[in-house]
Amino acid sequence: MTDDRAAFAERMVATLTGGAMTLMISVGYRTGLFEAAVAGPATSAELAERAGVHERYVREWLGAMVTGGFFDHDPRTDRYSLPDAHAPFLTGETAANLAPMTSMLRAFGGALPELERCFTEGGGVPHAAFRPHFDAVGAVPGDSWRRIYEEQLVDGFLAAVPGLVDRLRAGAAVLDLGCGSGHAVRVAARAFPASRFTGLDIDAEQVATARAATEDLPNATFVVADAAALPADPAYDVIVAFDAIHDQQDPDEVLRRVRAALVPGGVFVMVDAKFSSDLDKNVGHPLAPLCYAISLMYCTTVSLAEGGAGLGAMWGIERASDMLRAAGFPDVVVLDSPRAQNCLFVCST
Ligand SMILES: C[S@@+](CC[C@H](N)C(=O)[O-])C[C@H]1O[C@@H](n2cnc3c(N)ncnc32)[C@H](O)[C@@H]1O
Missing domain, CATH: 1.10.10.10 (Winged helix-like DNA-binding domain superfamily/Winged helix DNA-binding domain)
Structure with missing residues (x-):
């Protein structure tokens, strides 16, 4: 050989x-x-x-x-x-524990027969089709993200954005768009009692989970709504979207709505994948194969299932920045996050 x-x-x-x-x-x-x-x-x-x-x-x-x-x-x-x-x-409760990730991959694997059918027939696997494969530990984004938020949300992600922590301490109206089961809202609402947090997600079941787990926090509320229909009123001082834009059916519309729903001087912080839009520039990145695979098995297909853009998690910094500018954010600043595979797009108004 x-x-x-x-x-x-x-x-x-x-x-x-x-x-x-x-x-x-x-x-x-x-x-x-x-x-x-x-x-x-x-x-x-x-x-x-x-x-x-x-x-x-x-x-x-x-x-x-x-x-x-x-x-x-x-x-x-x-x-x-x-x-x-x-x-x-x-083991343990820190974000270093990668074992919960295996449950997420296993849940995605459960939907592979449907995904393979999409290769030949087109379309996508809707979010609801993943449900039978999810459970308390396997749910997207699952136990991994709960640990990451508890450890890194305030001191890592939010502290990376200049002035944001001070603004939250002073009291701000904050929207978490695509909040899932509300982990980030809970952590932030505890850390910043003077701010009011609204979590918005289209998935009623996840919102019900979020509400049940957040009863003790008077400054956190959740709504079931489509981000593509986000009204401009009420307006928010801060809108965050954690890993929640690229799998939207209509991400351009969502970004325009986000822009319109910010007060003058408001800020949009989008946490998304830190890769290039150019495949060849991702060659050799140790996390790229895993992230392309997750993108295929979940992010791309759930968007295509709704007849959506199917951007996928690997849409990349260049394309994301272009779309943010087109939505009305002329100054997009891309910052490192505490996680190698994510960056923060900070968009001021
Ligand atoms: C990958 S999850 C991220 C969840 C959460 N931000 C986190 O990091 O824990 C993406 C979320 O976006 C939500 N989503 C997808 N399309 C949506 C839409 N059109 N409007 C509101 N939420 C949507 C999904 O239900 C899902 O909870």
Whole structure:
């Protein structure tokens, strides 16, 4: 075999292994095995007992975990351990824990038969079709984003925008457009009691979840509404959209509505993917393949399902900036966010 062929053959095996390990991580996350392992080295029986699951399954799962380099195994004691250096990425409540991401991928995977049909028949997979594959931990954006907001929303995302935190402290009317189940609104409403937050989403079920989880916060309200019909009145001092513009059916109209719904001197902060609109410029970016895949499996198809623009998450900084300017924001400033795959588009009026 040529060097190139041999290298690619190796890469294929590593890729298949990565796919299988993603599923194994999902199993470990959802059965509580990673959390159970934090208590210290354990035999498969001890670990199974800690997690309240069947030993035979745990032993086979540990086989994948050990040979995959996730766990250590001591052959003298037959005990398995999760190394300290690995634990933060698989356990706990911090944003470093990437295990919840596997649930999201698994949920997207559940809709693959419908997605494949769209390749031949056109159209898209509507948001509602993902529902059977979502649950409390697998919902989009899911547990991962809850952790990210709790840790990074105020000190990371909002603090990155000059003057925004002061404005929120003083008291501002804020709209979170495409708020999902309201994690960001909750975190911000707690941090800035003088500001009033409205979360808006078209998905009634997510808004119901948001309302139920936010009853204790008098400065947070939620509405079920289509962002493409956002009225200019009431106007807001600050409008934010976290990962919620590119999968809109009509993003141009939404951006125009956002512009019209800001008070003079208001600001729109859009958090979106930090990639180029030019595929070739994304080659070599370590996060690009994952983000293109997520874009295909969810963002692009949900928009196409509504007969929409199908921008996809990888629409890129150049195209996003052009669209923001066309919507009436002449000065678009692109800032880094605390996450490598996201940037902030700060649009002043
Ligand atoms: C990827 S999720 C982001 C959710 C949330 N901003 C977060 O980061 O946790 C995109 C959200 O946009 C909402 N959405 C899509 N189209 C919408 C529309 N036309 N009007 C309002 N919300 C919409 C979806 O229901 C979904 O909750």
